[in-house]
Amino acid sequence: MEFTEPVVLVLSSLAGGPKHGYALARDIESFAGVTLGPGTLYGAISRLEKHGWIEALPTDDRRQPYRITAPGAAALAERLTAMQKVASAGLSRLALRPAR
Amino acid sequence: MTGRWLAALIRAYPPGWRRRFGRELETLVEDLAGDGRPPLSVALNILRGAAAAWLTDRRTALPDRTTALLAVLWSWVCFAATAAWFGKNAGEYPSAALAQSVGNTHPGLAITTDLLLVAGIIGIVITLVAAVPFAVASVRRAVAERSRATLALIATPPTTVIVWLAGLKLANTAAAGSTTRFVAVSVWLLAGVLGIAASTLAVGKVVARGGYPDWTWRVGLAAAAAVTVVMAAGAGATFAWGLAARPVRPGPDGGAIGWIIVVASMMLTTLRAVWALASLRGRRRATAA
Numbered sequence: 509m510e511f512t513e514p515v516v517l518v519l520s521s522l523a524g525g526p527k528h529g530y531a532l533a534r535d536i537e538s539f540a541g542v543t544l545g546p547g548t549l550y551g552a553i554s555r556l557e558k559h560g561w562i563e564a565l566p567t568d569d570r571r572q573p574y575r576i577t578a579p580g581a582a583a584l585a586e587r588l589t590a591m592q593k594v595a596s597a598g599l600s601r602l603a604l605r606p607a608r
Numbered sequence: 609m610t611g612r613w614l615a616a617l618i619r620a621y622p623p624g625w626r627r628r629f630g631r632e633l634e635t636l637v638e639d640l641a642g643d644g645r646p647p648l649s650v651a652l653n654i655l656r657g658a659a660a661a662w663l664t665d666r667r668t669a670l671p672d673r674t675t676a677l678l679a680v681l682w683s684w685v686c687f688a689a690t691a692a693w694f695g696k697n698a699g700e701y702p703s704a705a706l707a708q709s710v711g712n713t714h715p716g717l718a719i720t721t722d723l724l725l726v727a728g729i730i731g732i733v734i735t736l737v738a739a740v741p742f743a744v745a746s747v748r749r750a751v752a753e754r755s756r757a758t759l760a761l762i763a764t765p766p767t768t769v770i771v772w773l774a775g776l777k778l779a780n781t782a783a784a785g786s787t788t789r790f791v792a793v794s795v796w797l798l799a800g801v802l803g804i805a806a807s808t809l810a811v812g813k814v815v816a817r818g819g820y821p822d823w824t825w826r827v828g829l830a831a832a833a834a835v836t837v838v839m840a841a842g843a844g845a846t847f848a849w850g851l852a853a854r855p856v857r858p859g860p861d862g863g864a865i866g867w868i869i870v871v872a873s874m875m876l877t878t879l880r881a882v883w884a885l886a887s888l889r890g891r892r893r894a895t896a897a
Contacts, residue, residue, distance in 0.1 A: 529636035545650060546640060547657020550633045554625065554661070572632045 511587050514544055514552035519576060519584040522562055528571035529553070556580065614641055614650055620658035623675045672888070673825055678812045679884035680832035684735065685808050687839050687877040688728060689801065694846060694870045695724055720849035727842035731835050738831030739811075741824045746814050758817070764810035768803040775799070829888075836881040843874035 521527060521535045529549060537543055544552075553574065556562040561580030565573045576584070615634040618626060633654075640650060743762060750758035779796045782789035820828075850867040 529632055530639040533636070533640065543645075545653025545657070546633055546636045547653040547655070547660075549636070550629055551657045551660050554629055570631065570635045 518552045522576040526573045526575040528573045617654045625661045676884040676888035680881045683877040683881040684835050690873045720845045723845040724842050727838045731838040734831050734834050745820050761810040761814050765807035768807045839878040843878050847871050
């Protein structure tokens with residue numbers, strides 16, 4: 509599955525505990541400063557559920573909560589580790605760049 | 609209020625997707641509207657999400673068996689209404705006596721109208737037979753769940769038929785050829801069309817709740833395929849009727865415009881049914897893959 513930004517953001521948010529759509533949108537806004545539209549958010553949720561990386565929790569509420577699954581957590585950890593490497597390499601190279 | 613019209617845009621999503629996520633997305637949109645997000649930006653985001661769902665998610669974009677079955681049902685109802693109207697006119701065309709004499713001169717005309725009539729009867733019989741297992745299962749479930757609303761929906765089609773036939777009998781008691789009778793029958797025919805639409809909606813609502821055994825779906829889909837064949841035969845017969853009737857049609861355009869509208873309507877409804885069944889097949893293949 510393609511690791512788009514919304515996918516990483518949704519998985520990262522759910523890594524902190526189960527949430528419904530609105531709670532996800534608010535959480536992502538608070539920790540990443542990214543405002544996901546409803547279409548984008550549910551596009552990511554539908555893809556993630558299809559791949560078994562998140563699952564819906566039983567509820568009687570209109571708001572459907574989701575939680576991250578073990579394969580989802582493993583995929584997120586792998587992806588964030590790779591991103592961290594890229595981020596570290598990029599930041600260290602920026603620091604080494606000679607001043608103009 | 610804003611949340612409501614924004615939520616209406618969710619109808620742009622594929623039916624399968626909507627069935628799974630529609631309610632959740634609607635709740636989210638209403639919550640976000642309450643947060644004061646710019647409505648235009650939210651609207652564009654919903655439409656972009658809908659486009660992505662149609663383009664990328666083949667399995668959810670394609671209809672499931674409920675959607676396919678109901679699409680065929682609606683197509684069949686529209687087709688049957690058109691065919692009934694056309695068949696009645698063709699049988700009396702341009703008068704019952706002339707229709708008979710024209711039928712004697714041009715046997716093709718009589719054969720095509722008979723074929724349309726037979727197709728209609730076969731289609732109705734297939735529909736009624738296929739409806740039985742769905743009705744039995746729905747009644748059982750509604751009784752078990754003590755759902756009066758479902759029972760009312762199930763009772764809608766037979767009640768509509770009884771009330772409509774009784775009303776028609778009453779309308780026909782007015783003096784023959786009188787304005788009162790003409791108005792009463794016309795109004796009642798319109799009421800019949802509304803009744804058919806209401807009954808189809810009621811059936812759709814009941815069937816959409818699902819929970820039927822697999823064999824019931826198999827019966828329903830086999831009936832849908834058979835009805836689609838019947839529709840194709842009926843549309844073909846009507847097309848052939850128009851061609852055969854050309855030499856004997858009175859009037860400047862030979863009544864061709866009405867015939868073209870009828871044939872176009874029949875073909876469109878038939879194609880809609882074919883498309884629904886073909887899409888269901890595509891979905892099954894995509895799911896298997």
